[in-house]
Amino acid sequence: MMSVKKICALLIGVVFSIAGYGQADFSTSYFKIQINNKGWITSMQNTTVHPAREFSPGDKPSPLMSLYDSRKHVYYQPVAATYQKADATIRLRYANGSVAKVVISPYKKYLKLTLQSLAPKNGVDVIQWGGYHTNITNLLGEIIGVSRDTSAAVNYAIGMLALNDNTLGGTAATEADAAPFQYIIHSPDAIRYPLPDTLHEGQVFSLGGDGISDVAFYGHKEPWYRIMYGNAAEVDSKGRISITYQSRDRTIPREVNYSLIPHMAANIPNHIAVEPLPGVDYIGSSIALWGSPDSTALLDVVQNIVLSEGLPYPTINGRWVKDPAAYVPDAITSGNLNDSIIAYTSRLGFKTISLYDQGFLRPDRGNGGYIDGKDFEQRPIHLTAGNMSHKAFSALAAKAGITIGRTTITNSLAPGTMDASPVPSDSLCYQQRRLLVAGIQPADTVILVNDPRYLEEVASWEGHCANLNMVKIGKELIHYLGVSDKAPYRLLQVQRGYWGTSPSAHSAGDTIYKLQVTVNYGYDGIIPNMALQDEIAAYYANVCAINGLGYYDFDGQEFLFNNGHGYYSAKRFFHRMFDRAAQLGLPSIRFTGATLSEGSWHYQSIWNVGGGKNLYDATTREWGSTTSQGKDLRDVTYANYFPVGMGGNFPITATSTPAAYEHIQAISVGVGTTYSLYLNQKDVEGCPQKEAIFKVISTWEKARAANAFPRWVKAALADPANTFHLEAAGADVWMLYKVSSDGSQQLYARLVKGK
DSSP states (O other): OOOHHHHHHHHTTOOEEEOTTSOEEEEOSSEEEEEOTTSEEEEEEETTSSSOEEOSOTTOOEESEEEEETTTTEEEOEEEEEEEGGGTEEEEEETTSOEEEEEEEEOSSOEEEEEEEEEOOTTOOEEEEEEEEOSOOSEEETTTTEEEEOSTTTOEEEEEEESSTTEEESOTTOGGGSOOOEEEEOOSOTTTSOOOTTOOTTOEEOOSTTSSOSGGGOOOOSTTEEEESOOSEEEOTTOOEEEEEEEEOTTSOEEEEEOSSTTSGGGOOEEEEEOOOTTOOSTTOEEEEEEEOHHHIIIIIIHHHHHHTTOOOOEETTEETTSGGGOOOEEEEOSSOOSSHHHHHHHHTOOEEEOGGGOEEOOOGGGTTOTTOTTOOOOOBOOTTOOBOHHHHHHHHHTTTOEEEEEEOTTOBOTTSTTTSSSOOSOBOEEEEEEBSSOBOTTOOOOBBSOOTTTTSOSOSSTTOGGGOEEEETTEEEEOOOBOSSSSOBBSSOBSSGGGOOOOOBOTTOEEEEEOBOOSTTOOOBOBOHHHHHHHHHHHHHHHHHHOEEEEEETTGGGGGTTTTHHHHHHHHHHHHHHHHHHTTOOOOEEEESOOOTTTTTTOOOOOOSBGGGTOBTTTTBSOSSSSHHHHHHHHHHHTTOOEEEEEEOOOOTTOOHHHHHHHHHHIIIIIEEEEEEEOHHHHHTOTTHHHHHHHHHHHHHHHHTTOOOHHHHHHHTOTTOOEEEEEOSTTEEEEEEEOTTSOEEEEEEEETTO
């Protein structure tokens, strides 16, 4: 029975009706859509202005929900629809004979759409919400699915959010549920940034570089080259933005040909037999569809959806991590001398120390989460007075309200760890499964396989690192390169007992697993299957509880896509980690990582990847002076209502000045960024102006945490051409001065907490 609270939520500010021509209208406080008798959205309006502004293109209505047969690569769109007010459902009919029952629940700030049933399925293994086409041509949020017009004249956004884990941002046809990492051509403002005659809207380009160095990926500083980290929002040939979500039946076996960067020779797709997941289906798929003024959308609407629907809601300093007033830089260490690191971090107003100089923390369930030994006997954190374990150092930091963290390689099972070697787990992810044709002894190197298909492919899609190309038979790992092209088919260049495993006898008919792996360069590892990945996620929470950690840098975060389940895999991993943390009574684990996806958006606090002049050059005041990485990642994060990252940056050295950090902080507050401030104790102590620098950063951070910067001030701060100075002027009051080229200052704004 529906609660009184739920009924009120449905009724407040909501109108729905059936028009005489079989059209249904559904409204929130800010937004109204119209669905025709074929099941297509023909109108999307901003109802906060008069007359209401129309955002549905007249030549491009939107299917409420489409069906997809991935075997035939065929979409089915609704051909008829009937709305039943009694149970608030729309029944959609399709040309393949399927009938879908969709519940539409209007709330004050969003419309909730839920697939209640689909029968008969008739080959449909994916359903797709939308695409919902808009006439907006400004900013596309391809990660969470949002179309934004940020201009003062329009100031409106239309977006979606998934309300369950198996509903993902993107199209039903997305290979392996993780969209290609690539550039598209899109001008955010055709008047200011007209496209050259040689380019057109929606045109696709490969990333730059050799496909291995991630810094080299970013090769276009032009504003119309838009890097894409998903496809929950796309543009058409006119630059108009559409938004899409999908949900898949994961209970059935399937094979994908996947690469996250498929345009590059170094990252060509691999064939992956995707593990079926019992009980994970598209029935129950649910989204929130919303429209509102863009300037208030994040905290007024998106936050409301997150809280109302019980979605992940990590906080810092009591605020949602997506709230710009909660953005805060971190300290990142170098030099492994930590006498004063906690004091520095506290004085700066930061809340986290990333112990980057400790190297990779590899997931190893064999240690039970005790990364410094059962008695914390290992003490890798160096202080002059005596080295400390993570547990001891975290306890010291906690007294100052600071957490510590480590950089990991996410789900990469490294050689020598419990699940990889010398006794590999039976719960490893594999690309292909074959049979051994004839029995072999421990010294044999002639290994005959029943089917050579795809065995010539080298290791992972990423880098195709020859040293990681291996199969597993029983408890033995075997390295090989290639397969013969004629029967009897045998593996080539075989090396038995790889990674310290024991060469063993194996019988004809035994299963050969071609393993799914990561990449080398120190990331070497094997991907777990989904059940083992769940355990790795819980392991990370256990590590936090045992050792006092509260922060992770998930390097190799894209490895979560390697099992073929894409964003669902990422979402499930972080959901499991957060659930386990909650069971242990821990606060939300704060984390950054190598990527950002729809699977991590709700859980991830920040995205400080890379750093230095690739991200933001404080000297030249450029978003990436050496590459376009800064511009590219700024555009992605800003469009998706996520804090922009400046990476590991701005080390305090002997030549550092307070004026430089005034500028860094102004940009950070104005644009809405975080960064990881490099702190090397010897370098900091060698800086003559360290005290003044600490004061500058602390002053800005206190004002930001007090939400003292109005929107018009942030717009001025975001302009790199401007120079500002901020001074505290009493409790919760600050004076912001604009600094001229001659050094003179003029009062620009008086700032007050919460104003």
